[in-house]
Amino acid sequence: MITFDQVSVHYEDASEPVLRDVDLTVEEGELCLVVGHTGVGKSTLLGAVNGLVPHFTGGTLHGRVTVDGRDTADHPPRELADVVGVVGQDPLDGFVTDTVEEELAYSMEQLAVPPATMRKRVEETLDLLGLADLRHRALYELSGGQQQRVAIGSVLTAHPRILVLDEPTSALDPTAAEEVLSAVTRLVHDLGVTVLLAEHRLERVVQYADRVIHLPGDGRVVTGGPADVFRTSSIAPPIVELGRAAGWSPLRLSVRDARRAAAPLRTALAGVTPPPARPAPAPDRETLLTARKVTVAYHGVPAVREVDIALRGGEVTALMGRNGSGKSSLLWALQGSGPRKAGSVAVGTEDGAAGPDPRKLPATEARRLVGLVPQTPTDLLYLESVKQELDQADAESEVPARGTARSLLDQLAPGIPDTTHPRDLSEGQKLALVLAIQLAAAPRVVLLDEPTRGLDYRAKLELIRIVDRLAAEGRAVVISTHDVEFVARAADRVVVMAEGDIVADGPTEEVIVASPVFAPQTAKILAPLPFLTVDQLTAVLPAPAAADAGNGNAAESGTGTGTGGPAGHARPADEAHGGAAPTGTAGGPA
Structure with a gap:
């Protein structure tokens, strides 16, 4: 179904090819898991399957890629659309309509699918991915996880023979991720669809893989059965480490x-x-932010309902809950930029007195009190090179010496050249860049919205070290995430939201172990041991x-x-x- 014959891909600004002499055959009805550290070429490998590489990405492709008998050198992506369906890392990049139902139908319209068939497939996909209640909603109103499910659904309605998924569960809560992966598995087993799936949260997908394609980082590709590849691979989920x-x-x-x-x-x-x-936080922690009766609503629909929360210095808090539970809305309300229908937020000052509401301060001053990294990091990138972004971050943060943001970036995603345009980075690299920009200001309260999205295990470990350092300096850190394994390693406290309310708040080991949804793999395997x-x-x-x-x-x-x-x-x-x-x-x- 898919054949790589001595394929190498070289970009002009790179000293070495990102893919080197790749020989690979993927059979019909096979689910292949593509793994590797951030920036090793996974997206390039996936992009070569439908001709995005090199037709739209630039660079030079040597060798031959054939898909269902078609040479991608002679067939651009539009001529492979009936065979290959692609879901990228950022769902917003692929949306072309306004509502969920319209987006699900769009690809079929382009392929001239009969209207009766279109209606049937739309209904099937709405049920398959749990989107029926959202069918008339505007895409921009959806949470990140809901947008991800719509993006996957818009591809599934065309019934492609090959499905290419780049980080398909990165924005999904554990239950929604399980539903999506179960649907993908049914496509493989029941319809013979061939799936190439790149994912950093391997604990979610490794059990479904027929084969693993590992990119070690030197341009080569190592392939084999999951148990064989993970025996010696440099990247592995907790179940393999155990x-x-x-x-x-x-x-x-x-x-x-x-x-x-x-x-x-x-x-x-x-x-x-x-x-x-994790080391226990100091018992006499200072309260740095206090929120009372915070309420957020969109078009009259409540997203956050009279939430009270206190954030203490030296404490790392994980904010969890299913997609659409109000996590992002709460973070934006605490930061001051987002809408707030009611309630108050006060950030403590250096002397411990109740401080100002960041909503009422100029942006530069508010950033020094409360910093937020959004789900879509590209919202904060607007300059022409990585170096310009980092230098601007240092200047705005008024750090004593230049290089602070660069140092943070090198810890999260080493090896990114200064001259690279931010929009040319992978999603994981973009996130690492925005993390470095925001953390350079070292605000007293740091809010991170899905910071592990697109990050590999190594980068997550570096992120934990950075978060630990911020907490050791007496700062309060809140991490909104669906990544239960990251929470087990990084958080002192877990707050769980549902339908805009806080339904659980307590020490990490108490909250996540008590939940079959949020328990990490090690806890599930060794239960009832703690x-x-x-x-x-x-x-x-x-x-x-x-x-x-x-x-x-x-x-x-x-x-x-x-x-x-x-x-x-x-x-x-x-x-x-x-x-x-x-x-x-x-x-x-x-």
Whole structure:
């Protein structure tokens, strides 16, 4: 169905080709998971499938790419639209109509699908992706996750034989992501659709993959079965990191299989108290922001309902909830730029007194009090090069020396040239750039709206370190996210919203473990043991227990590990940090 024959792609401003001598064949009805760190060429590989690379992206493509027998060199994207459906990283970039229903029908109109068939497919897709209640809504009114589902649906209605998905679940809550992936899997199994799917949140998708295409970063492509590739890959989800630590062979890639294999491990760890996933915040934390009865409504429809919240210095708060629950609306209301129908917000001053409402301050002053990184980072990028954006951030933030924003960017996404135009960056790189710009001002309260979208595990680990540093400096950090693995590693406190209300607020280990939706993989596999992360496991797991727990026959037969328990065998904290991958790679958050 898809064939790459000695394909190399080289861009003019790059010293090395992003893809080098790629030989790859993808069969009909195969679901291939494309993995790799941010900026290694995943989007280029996907773009070559429908001719976007190089017809629209520029650069030079050597070799031959054929799709359903058509050479992409001779067939631009418009001549492959009946075969290949593409959903990019940013759904707004692909919308061409005004409402959900119109967007779902648009691609079929271009392909001259009969009206009766169009109506039937629209209804099927609305039900398939849970969009029926939104059919008449304007696209710009939808949350980021809702827009993502519409973008996927607009492609599915055309019934393509090949589906290319670039970060399809990045803006979705866990339940919505599961629904979308289940729908994609049904297309593969029932209709024989071929799917190429690039995703950084591997814990969501690895169990569905027939094959993994790994881009190590040197232009090569390594392909094989998921268990084989992840055995030694530099990037892996927590379930794989746990399997590596326990020595499982073969690796288990679903929570169900991992729980069965982990039975001896749970027995060996019974009664063991794991080290804290994060250092406990200081008890005498200063309240930096206080919100009272905050209400936000759009066209009379409430998005936030009389919310009270206090943010304390030195504390990292995760804001969670399903798509459309009001998380982004609350963040914008706290920052001061968004609409607020009622309620008050006060930011504490350096001397602890109740300070001003950022809504009533000039933008420059408000930014030093409350900084916000939006879901769509391109909203804050307007200059011609990365260097200009970074220099402007330093100037506006009035930092003592230039280079602060550049240093932050290099920690999140190293290797981005100064001369690159911001719009030419991948979505993950754009997000990293905006994070660096906003964090350069080091405001007392930092609000991050889906900051891990498009970031790989390594970049998320760097983001955690930056967030930890901000908290250590006494700043309050709020992270709105659907990334439960990131929350387990990064947050001290979790606030859950539903329909504009706060329905849960408490320590991370209490809130997310109690929820089957928000529990991380490690917690699901080792339940009822109180482990949240692989780091906690490796800190107490002795080598003998790991070896015995990794015995596939023993695990499946339910025999014990033969150890006396792991007490007294804790690893040093610095050795445990970063996971337990035997290859020496850092096991970052998912």
